Amino acid sequence: MRNKSDWTSPYTVEKDTVKIGQSEDSQQAVVTFDVRDSRSDKLLSGVISGFEDDTARLVIDEKEPLRARYRVQDVVLPTLEATAIMEASRSEEHFVANLDAGKGSVIITFSPFRVDFLREQVCVCVCA
Numbered sequence: 001m002r003n004k005s006d007w008t009s010p011y012t013v014e015k016d017t018v019k020i021g022q023s024e025d026s027q028q029a030v031v032t033f034d035v036r037d038s039r040s041d042k043l044l045s046g047v048i049s050g051f052e053d054d055t056a057r058l059v060i061d062e063k064e065p066l067r068a069r070y071r072v073q074d075v076v077l078p079t080l081e082a083t084a085i086m087e088a089s090r091s092e093e094h095f096v097a098n099l100d101a102g103k104g105s106v107i108i109t110f111s112p113f114r115v116d117f118l119r120e121q122v123c124v125c126v127c128a
Contacts, residue, residue: 009112009128010038011036011037011112011113012110012113013034013035013036013046013113014043018033020085020086029085030085031095031106035060043062043064045060045063047059049076049085050084050085051076052082054119058115084100086098086102093110094107094110095110113127113128114126114128115127
């Protein structure tokens with residue numbers, strides 16, 4: 001069994017790329033950012049969007065894919081309303097945004113790359 005302390009994540013967020021903007025396919029507010037893979041020096045792009053009913057979506061893709069990636073249709077139902085995203089804070093270590101009028105939040109940790117979705121006493125973590 002591998003010793004966990006020997007492993008370090010190769011993924012880090014490019015701090016200057018984290019911003020709130022509009023999604024490419026709709027007028028929904030999203031958090032966008034780039035993630036660097038130090039093993040290959042390739043960039044990945046990340047997008048976080050918020051929806052009603054405590055729903056959030058994280059999509060990570062190649063920044064410059066060799067060919068278009070297949071996208072499954074109707075992953076997010078069209079009846080699900082998008083919610084606002086507002087920047088709450090930013091530091092050298094992480095970026096925090098409020099989702100759904102402050103009912104939830106998302107924390108993007110830059111190094112190593114990690115995303116925490118928080119709502120009341122529940123945390124869902126995505127890390128690499």
